[in-house]
Amino acid sequence: MTKPTSVNDADAGASPAEAAGTPPGAATDSDVASAGIGSTSDDPYPDGYSDVTEPDGAVGSDDELPGARALWILAFTFAIVGLFFPLAGLIAIGCGALAWRRGSGRGRTATLVAIGTTLVGIILTIIVLTT
Numbered sequence: 001m002t003k004p005t006s007v008n009d010a011d012a013g014a015s016p017a018e019a020a021g022t023p024p025g026a027a028t029d030s031d032v033a034s035a036g037i038g039s040t041s042d043d044p045y046p047d048g049y050s051d052v053t054e055p056d057g058a059v060g061s062d063d064e065l066p067g068a069r070a071l072w073i074l075a076f077t078f079a080i081v082g083l084f085f086p087l088a089g090l091i092a093i094g095c096g097a098l099a100w101r102r103g104s105g106r107g108r109t110a111t112l113v114a115i116g117t118t119l120v121g122i123i124l125t126i127i128v129l130t131t
Contacts, residue, residue, distance in 0.1 A: 071099035075110035079117045089118025
Protein backbone atom coordinates (compact mmCIF):
# COMPACT_ATOMS: atom_id res chain seq x y z
CA MET A 1 0.00 0.00 0.00
CA THR A 2 1.10 3.53 -0.66
CA LYS A 3 0.94 6.31 1.81
CA PRO A 4 -1.22 9.28 0.75
CA THR A 5 0.74 12.54 0.43
CA SER A 6 -0.49 16.00 1.22
CA VAL A 7 -0.77 18.71 -1.39
CA ASN A 8 1.81 20.82 0.48
CA ASP A 9 4.50 18.19 0.06
CA ALA A 10 7.51 19.43 -1.94
CA ASP A 11 7.43 16.34 -4.14
CA ALA A 12 3.74 16.72 -4.97
CA GLY A 13 4.42 17.60 -8.60
CA ALA A 14 4.66 20.64 -10.77
CA SER A 15 3.88 24.05 -9.30
CA PRO A 16 1.15 26.16 -10.90
CA ALA A 17 3.85 28.32 -12.56
CA GLU A 18 5.50 25.28 -14.13
CA ALA A 19 2.15 23.92 -15.21
CA ALA A 20 1.39 27.24 -16.96
CA GLY A 21 4.59 26.99 -19.00
CA THR A 22 6.88 29.22 -16.95
CA PRO A 23 10.39 27.77 -16.79
CA PRO A 24 11.66 26.67 -13.37
CA GLY A 25 13.32 29.50 -11.44
CA ALA A 26 11.63 32.29 -13.41
CA ALA A 27 9.82 34.97 -11.46
CA THR A 28 6.06 34.82 -11.55
CA ASP A 29 3.64 37.74 -11.27
CA SER A 30 3.04 36.94 -7.62
CA ASP A 31 6.80 36.95 -6.94
CA VAL A 32 7.18 40.36 -8.58
CA ALA A 33 4.21 41.81 -6.69
CA SER A 34 5.44 40.50 -3.35
CA ALA A 35 8.92 41.91 -3.97
CA GLY A 36 7.53 45.34 -4.80
CA ILE A 37 9.14 45.39 -8.24
CA GLY A 38 7.25 47.42 -10.77
CA SER A 39 5.13 49.18 -8.18
CA THR A 40 3.52 52.44 -9.20
CA SER A 41 4.49 54.27 -6.02
CA ASP A 42 6.90 57.22 -6.25
CA ASP A 43 8.82 55.91 -3.24
CA PRO A 44 11.56 53.57 -4.48
CA TYR A 45 11.66 51.91 -1.07
CA PRO A 46 8.49 49.92 -0.35
CA ASP A 47 8.94 50.19 3.41
CA GLY A 48 8.83 53.98 3.30
CA TYR A 49 12.54 54.55 3.88
CA SER A 50 13.83 57.40 1.78
CA ASP A 51 17.45 57.41 2.99
CA VAL A 52 20.18 54.94 2.23
CA THR A 53 22.68 53.92 4.89
CA GLU A 54 26.22 54.25 3.61
CA PRO A 55 28.98 51.78 4.55
CA ASP A 56 30.49 54.17 7.11
CA GLY A 57 27.16 54.34 8.95
CA ALA A 58 26.24 57.81 7.72
CA VAL A 59 22.84 58.38 6.26
CA GLY A 60 22.79 60.28 2.98
CA SER A 61 19.95 61.47 0.87
CA ASP A 62 19.53 60.22 -2.69
CA ASP A 63 19.03 63.79 -3.89
CA GLU A 64 22.51 64.98 -2.93
CA LEU A 65 25.38 64.55 -5.33
CA PRO A 66 28.72 63.40 -3.94
CA GLY A 67 30.65 66.24 -2.39
CA ALA A 68 27.58 68.26 -1.46
CA ARG A 69 27.87 67.17 2.15
CA ALA A 70 31.43 68.46 2.43
CA LEU A 71 30.38 71.76 0.86
CA TRP A 72 27.55 72.47 3.28
CA ILE A 73 29.74 71.51 6.24
CA LEU A 74 32.37 73.99 5.00
CA ALA A 75 29.64 76.58 4.49
CA PHE A 76 28.45 76.28 8.09
CA THR A 77 32.04 76.41 9.36
CA PHE A 78 32.94 79.51 7.36
CA ALA A 79 29.61 81.10 8.30
CA ILE A 80 30.63 81.01 11.96
CA VAL A 81 34.00 82.57 11.14
CA GLY A 82 32.13 85.08 8.96
CA LEU A 83 30.78 86.73 12.10
CA PHE A 84 34.28 88.11 12.76
CA PHE A 85 35.76 88.12 9.22
CA PRO A 86 33.22 88.98 6.52
CA LEU A 87 35.46 87.58 3.78
CA ALA A 88 35.03 84.13 5.32
CA GLY A 89 31.29 84.74 5.15
CA LEU A 90 31.56 85.27 1.42
CA ILE A 91 33.39 81.96 1.10
CA ALA A 92 30.62 80.36 3.15
CA ILE A 93 27.98 81.77 0.80
CA GLY A 94 29.87 80.31 -2.16
CA CYS A 95 30.22 76.86 -0.57
CA GLY A 96 26.58 76.81 0.47
CA ALA A 97 25.44 77.89 -2.98
CA LEU A 98 27.47 75.11 -4.61
CA ALA A 99 26.01 72.53 -2.24
CA TRP A 100 22.53 73.90 -2.93
CA ARG A 101 23.17 73.66 -6.67
CA ARG A 102 24.12 70.01 -6.23
CA GLY A 103 20.69 69.33 -4.78
CA SER A 104 21.35 69.55 -1.05
CA GLY A 105 18.60 70.92 1.15
CA ARG A 106 21.16 71.62 3.84
CA GLY A 107 23.16 73.58 1.27
CA ARG A 108 20.18 75.93 0.96
CA THR A 109 20.05 76.31 4.73
CA ALA A 110 23.82 76.85 4.91
CA THR A 111 23.61 79.55 2.23
CA LEU A 112 20.90 81.43 4.10
CA VAL A 113 22.78 81.13 7.40
CA ALA A 114 25.98 82.31 5.69
CA ILE A 115 24.20 85.35 4.24
CA GLY A 116 22.84 86.23 7.68
CA THR A 117 26.12 85.80 9.51
CA THR A 118 28.00 87.71 6.83
CA LEU A 119 25.62 90.65 7.16
CA VAL A 120 26.02 90.59 10.93
CA GLY A 121 29.81 90.37 10.49
CA ILE A 122 29.80 93.39 8.18
CA ILE A 123 27.72 95.37 10.68
CA LEU A 124 30.04 94.38 13.55
CA THR A 125 33.10 95.34 11.49
CA ILE A 126 31.61 98.75 10.71
CA ILE A 127 30.78 99.30 14.38
CA VAL A 128 34.28 98.31 15.52
CA LEU A 129 36.02 100.45 12.89
CA THR A 130 33.93 103.57 13.56
CA THR A 131 34.31 103.56 17.32
